[in-house]
Amino acid sequence: MGRERSPHVTRRFFLKSSGLALVSFGVAPRVLTRAVYAAEGTAHRAKTLVVVFQRGACDSLNTVVPYGEKSYYALRPTIAVPAPRGGSKDAALDLDGFFGLHPALQPLLPLWQEKSLAIVHAVGSPDATRSHFDAQDFMESGTPGRKATEDGWMNRHLQATPDPAATPFRAVSLTPTLPRSLAGRAPAVAMASIREFGLRPVAGPQVARGFEEMYAGAVSDVLHGTGHEAFEAVEFLKKTDPAKYQPARGVIYPRGPYGDSLRQIAQLIKAGVGVEMAFTDVGGWDHHAAEGGVQGQLAGRLRDFGSALAAFHRDLGDRMADVVLVTMTEFGRTVRENGNRGTDHGHASLSFVLGGPVRGGRVHGRWPGLGVGQLYDGRDLALTTDFRDLLGEVLARHLATTDLAAVFPGHSAAAGRFPGVVT
Amino acid sequence: MEGSPRRVLAELQEAKVLRAVYGERQLDEVLVDFWLNHFNVFAQKGPEKFLLGEFERQVLRPHAWGKFEDLLLATAESPAMLFYLDNWLSADPTAKPPRPRMRRRPEGAGQGQKRGLNENYAREIMELHTLGVDGGYTQRDVTEVARCFTGWTIKGLREERPEFHFEPRLHDPGDKVVLGQTIKGGGQDEGRKVIHLLASHPRTARFVSTKLVRKLVADDPPAGLVDRATEAFRKTDGDIREVVRAIVTGPEFVGPDYRNVKIKTPLEFVVSAVRASGASVADAAALAQRVGVMGMPLYMQQPPTGYKDTAEAWVSTSGLLARLNFALDLAGGRVQGVSVDPSKLAPGAADGPALATALATGLVPQGLSASTRKTIEGEAGSGMNPARIAGLLLGSPEFQRR
Numbered sequence: 058m059g060r061e062r063s064p065h066v067t068r069r070f071f072l073k074s075s076g077l078a079l080v081s082f083g084v085a086p087r088v089l090t091r092a093v094y095a096a097e098g099t100a101h102r103a104k105t106l107v108v109v110f111q112r113g114a115c116d117s118l119n120t121v122v123p124y125g126e127k128s129y130y131a132l133r134p135t136i137a138v139p140a141p142r143g144g145s146k147d148a149a150l151d152l153d154g155f156f157g158l159h160p161a162l163q164p165l166l167p168l169w170q171e172k173s174l175a176i177v178h179a180v181g182s183p184d185a186t187r188s189h190f191d192a193q194d195f196m197e198s199g200t201p202g203r204k205a206t207e208d209g210w211m212n213r214h215l216q217a218t219p220d221p222a223a224t225p226f227r228a229v230s231l232t233p234t235l236p237r238s239l240a241g242r243a244p245a246v247a248m249a250s251i252r253e254f255g256l257r258p259v260a261g262p263q264v265a266r267g268f269e270e271m272y273a274g275a276v277s278d279v280l281h282g283t284g285h286e287a288f289e290a291v292e293f294l295k296k297t298d299p300a301k302y303q304p305a306r307g308v309i310y311p312r313g314p315y316g317d318s319l320r321q322i323a324q325l326i327k328a329g330v331g332v333e334m335a336f337t338d339v340g341g342w343d344h345h346a347a348e349g350g351v352q353g354q355l356a357g358r359l360r361d362f363g364s365a366l367a368a369f370h371r372d373l374g375d376r377m378a379d380v381v382l383v384t385m386t387e388f389g390r391t392v393r394e395n396g397n398r399g400t401d402h403g404h405a406s407l408s409f410v411l412g413g414p415v416r417g418g419r420v421h422g423r424w425p426g427l428g429v430g431q432l433y434d435g436r437d438l439a440l441t442t443d444f445r446d447l448l449g450e451v452l453a454r455h456l457a458t459t460d461l462a463a464v465f466p467g468h469s470a471a472a473g474r475f476p477g478v479v480t
Numbered sequence: 481m482e483g484s485p486r487r488v489l490a491e492l493q494e495a496k497v498l499r500a501v502y503g504e505r506q507l508d509e510v511l512v513d514f515w516l517n518h519f520n521v522f523a524q525k526g527p528e529k530f531l532l533g534e535f536e537r538q539v540l541r542p543h544a545w546g547k548f549e550d551l552l553l554a555t556a557e558s559p560a561m562l563f564y565l566d567n568w569l570s571a572d573p574t575a576k577p578p579r580p581r582m583r584r585r586p587e588g589a590g591q592g593q594k595r596g597l598n599e600n601y602a603r604e605i606m607e608l609h610t611l612g613v614d615g616g617y618t619q620r621d622v623t624e625v626a627r628c629f630t631g632w633t634i635k636g637l638r639e640e641r642p643e644f645h646f647e648p649r650l651h652d653p654g655d656k657v658v659l660g661q662t663i664k665g666g667g668q669d670e671g672r673k674v675i676h677l678l679a680s681h682p683r684t685a686r687f688v689s690t691k692l693v694r695k696l697v698a699d700d701p702p703a704g705l706v707d708r709a710t711e712a713f714r715k716t717d718g719d720i721r722e723v724v725r726a727i728v729t730g731p732e733f734v735g736p737d738y739r740n741v742k743i744k745t746p747l748e749f750v751v752s753a754v755r756a757s758g759a760s761v762a763d764a765a766a767l768a769q770r771v772g773v774m775g776m777p778l779y780m781q782q783p784p785t786g787y788k789d790t791a792e793a794w795v796s797t798s799g800l801l802a803r804l805n806f807a808l809d810l811a812g813g814r815v816q817g818v819s820v821d822p823s824k825l826a827p828g829a830a831d832g833p834a835l836a837t838a839l840a841t842g843l844v845p846q847g848l849s850a851s852t853r854k855t856i857e858g859e860a861g862s863g864m865n866p867a868r869i870a871g872l873l874l875g876s877p878e879f880q881r882r
Contacts, residue, residue, distance in 0.1 A: 263859070
């Protein structure tokens with residue numbers, strides 16, 4: 058899977074030819090990009106989509122608990138989360154009289170109440186696979202059932218909406234390697250951390266130039282293209298210095314890789330480096346054993362998860378008006394617990410959707426029920442919203458994508474199928 | 481193994497790096513690394529880091545070159561795999577199991593709760609270890625295989641020497657049907673029959689052979705070579721030595737078309753840089769850490785799929801920058817615990833071009849492209865110091881390949 062350089066106008070060429078002085082990037086980048094937009098007359102594109110992938114198949118039923126379903130308690134005798142009782146922390150936190158949040162997600166409750174957090178339940182991929190590997194692949198490529206797709210849905214969005222004014226950070230992933238979702242022709246930057254992203258200062262400009270030259274001359278697409286992107290991105294980062302954007306007062310991200318990623322994505326957004334799509338992932342959701350109910354492995358994961366999302370929201374403050382964050386996971390888990398206080402691979406799961414234009418304070422999608430005849434394959438939560446319709450809605454309404462068929466080939470994403478999460 | 485968990489993991493990682501750097505039988509290390517990835521185990525799950533040393537030493541290493549079925553059986557019986565994929569907990573739901581002796585009881589355990597079937601291992605042994613995800617097995621097969629493996633558990637998990645134990649009371653006694661074959665109820669033997677069935681399945685021959693060709697030759701394994709390797713696998717009942725022989729004697733391996741086509745994994749890159757520069761390693765901790773930063777933290781791949789074996793897994797902006805920085809740091813003597821060989825890095829040379837040639841020949845014997853050579857000669861000519869040039873060479877596009 059190579060990443061060819063676009064034969065079209067490169068960003069550098071464009072900026073030069075539009076008459077802006079490249080020499081001094083002392084101008085705040087936001088001003089620069091706005092000036093560029095003005096010069097070019099392109100539509101305002103300061104919107105950001107953040108995608109958080111929970112790898113390992115997160116158990117949606119213990120995350121947003123359908124406490125109104127008798128079957129939930131019948132099928133999970135030891136790991137079900139109890140129905141809300143008078144604000145107890147050892148029971149679900151009521152959301153709407155039928156669903157409740159796992160108590161470890163307490164930090165998300167205020168976001169729900171102020172209507173910036175929406176939930177889509179029974180969402181996922183229609184493909185029947187219960188293989189982590191395949192299911193993640195299908196979801197990230199955006200073509201369930203098709204193995205031959207080379208690029209990812211996020212990259213196809215970038216390809217479908219070319220932006221000559223884009224910065225090197227139009228698409229960024231806070232991971233050491235580029236995720237499948239961002240694989241493809243359009244450039245995307247993978248960065249394990251902002252601080253480490255660059256050549257050692259001791260290297261000096263001569264060495265940096267030496268590397269740039271060698272990689273410019275590299276025969277292989279993948280080394281050539283990635284080398285180019287890396288050096289461009291490093292240069293850009295030096296001028297904009299996102300590291301100086303500290304979290305807002307009183308905001309504390311949980312320690313660990315997940316909190317770190319979200320904190321840095323917030324930094325990049327605040328620094329105005331032109332992030333349109335950001336990605337991070339968090340693993341460890343594959344709870345075949347010791348998943349637990351109110352306490353257990355899942356609770357531990359959710360504590361981290363929820364407080365990081367809440368911190369992100371608070372950190373960005375007003376800027377959240379232009380940001381939508383979507384969580385996704387490759388599939389859910391079996392309704393019935395498995396006897397090791399865990400669950401096995403299932404089907405439909407859920408997404409959290411957070412942000413300014415989100416219709417929060419609601420559980421979207423049609424709840425299929427957990428009765429005997431309502432389960433998928435007799436064992437799993439049935440699917441009522443295709444993940445491509447959820448993502449399609451976010452792309453169409455938040456990022457102004459018009460060609461959804463290009464992003465999700467083989468799927469007729471139409472406004473009629475949107476779950477109605479984003480205004 | 482004694483010691484704090486963190487230290488144990490660090491030691492595992494450092495030992496791996498050291499063996500890769502100093503091992504005299506490099507193909508041995510490559511093959512064991514292959515099996516470690518194929519039979520991936522995640523060090524951070526429970527007591528895994530204490531089980532991994534033995535897993536690599538007693539299970540993978542001795543069987544690496546032998547019959548695949550023997551290797552598969554050894555992994556199936558290993559505490560490391562039994563724990564990682566949860567089979568140690570799997571039980572016939574109708575059985576009355578003995579209380580497992582665990583120091584920390586999970587909440588609710590031991591209160592007459594029903595244990596149950598755990599399908600994790602059954603699925604992964606077919607999907608990842610033998611047939612492959614398109615291997616033609618069904619969900620039903622997964623359940624039946626899981627039933628066969630009930631009772632395959634661990635004795636003494638929290639004690640000094642955990643070991644395989646077959647517990648008949650956990651075992652589902654009925655007949656099973658796996659991939660169309662009936663396996664009559666027969667205790668521990670059922671699991672062995674499944675192992676045999678899977679190991680000798682034609683899809684397994686192709687799946688494993690394809691992975692080996694991908695590891696040794698190219699991300700897109702040449703079809704002819706895969707066919708021949710598969711044939712060797714089948715003809716010899718899965719003799720890995722013969723399969724590897726078929727691969728490394730194939731015209732594709734020997735010829736020029738597939739030379740230096742693979743991008744080195746982070747481990748391969750770090751190790752080859754250390755070896756090429758003739759460095760000596762007093763402490764491999766920093767090296768192991770760098771491999772992690774490049775995207776391949778050793779023994780830390782959480783999902784059972786292991787690390788991907790293709791270029792796009794490793795060549796990202798972040799991964800590439802980490803490699804360039806490492807190349808510069810190594811050549812500049814800034815990697816803790818590693819001391820470079822000055823003669824390799826600063827050969828006496830009359831002038832710029834001679835210095836460039838001397839360093840290039842020493843560090844990148846496979847040769848440089850015209851463009852890289854031009855850059856290197858240019859830098860050498862303009863008086864750049866040898867350590868910097870060496871850093872450029874070790875970070876060159878050519879050095880990223882094997």
